[in-house]
Amino acid sequence: MKLAVFGGLYSNYLALAAAITDARKRGADQLYCLGDMGAFGPHPDRVFPLLHEHHVQCVQGNYDDSIGNELNDCQCGYTDPRDNYFAQLSYDYTLANTNSENKVWLQGLPVELRAEIHGRRILFCHGSPRRTNEFLWESTTSTAFLNRLADEHQADLMIGTHSGIHWQRSLAQGRLYVNVGVLGRPENDGTTNVWYTMISLTENQSPQIEFIPVEYDYQRLADEMRAEKLPDEFVETVLTGWWTTCLEILPAKERLRGQF
């Protein structure tokens, strides 16, 4: 059984289309998306037909809760004024450009999905199993803490996104935490590709996790972002692969790997 799991889309419908094609080619049996359909990118309504057409099972991210319920901000959890300034620009644009039918759909998404495959209890969430907008970074999340989450939420495989950089950790009793990364923007590593994750489950083996880079037409995305008058800082990230905003939330290790 192969599960293709997409993280935050941030309106990047071009990367979503490329990832769906790639996942199908690799034989994915089921597609999942862990939420934050909007933000950052242009034309927020364009991701929804792709999600519906390909029967992608979706979890509600903090952005989806905000857009769906027309809240005042994205609940991203930033604490820095500059980060919040850019987050708000992006949020206001996304809210104004998401049609009401899609808002209703976002509002009704579940905050978690569960599956049991080959006896493994799988939990799909957005941030952490206990809170939608909790950041789980590799360098600030202890193994003991993840073991506790796995105990409390009775899961053998916990799968999330939200932070924007993929990673995984083996836990006690053969359990596993996987952060699938995001399709919405590059990973702050100087490359323009984005990421999704393929999880292969078989009867008697440990789950196989493969992080898959996705190439897409990022020049076109950048052109459309400019045409929509989205901030140059966002466009720069798409073109260079380096984050220019939302930096203050990064822990030291992840921040040191980036350029800014």
Add this chain to the structure above:
Amino acid sequence: MSVSESIPSIELRSLDELWFQVAGTVCNLTCHHCFISCSPHNRSFEFLTYEQVNEALEQSIEFGVREYYFTGGEPFLNGDLVRMVERALQFGPVTVLTNGTVLKPEWLNQLTAAQESAVYSLELRVSIDGPTADINDPVRGEGTFYRAMKGVSLLCKHGFLPIITMTQTWNDAENHLILAQFREVLKSHGCERPRLKVLPRLKLGAEENRTEGYQPTERITESMMRDFDRNQLLCHHSRIVTNRGVYVCPILLESSDAKLGDTLEEATCDFPLGHGACHTCYQYGAICTNSTLMATDQAASEIPQ
């Protein structure tokens, strides 16, 4: 209703952060706003030993602790601090709160190596109370701005990205200017990516003598707790290990009810939010954690720098 009945209590949701009062109340500086009145002579709390820290680290696994903080006093006065940090980084991310004035290159070389080989982040938080000696030194002591900035330069040379924490002794309206000025000063000291965190004053300890204490009205009430996100309060998810036992939070060490037990297990009990400092924590939200910069009033029309 009596006063005691109106004090809301808070439960420990989970032990996410474990703090260590590694240097007790001993500090090489005597800052006039210190909420636990640390000084070279305050032996109210003593240093923790390596063994005490190691024992708590091992116990912390069963609680699922997410991250560790080392504070004092000045943590680097504890001769075992580097060893303790090296050990703690095997368990999870570590943050050290320092005044930056006693750092030695050999310690930083060891810490750089420890961070590079660990999965986890090591954060160094340096307390400097403003972008100039004129603002900082009256609070922290003559010459401390210069010495702390030297420490920041040293940290940056060793590849760290220190978080500068400043206690706000200016008006809110000046925040924007002070932060912009501080960023420039830090860049001129080799800190290319300044990370800043503004802290509110805590009106207890030495600060009570410098300015004023809390008014009796500055307390959390039951009604204030309704629909309030309890995660905003540090005591909802933290405890601090000292040489005298386990306390509720780093701020209230000198309060008579702040000791919750001798062990982590004993210290998982509820805590009555009866202090003025609880009110500050309520107002500003988990002030002791690492998120850089508290939200300030920024005009939406301009890009905050």
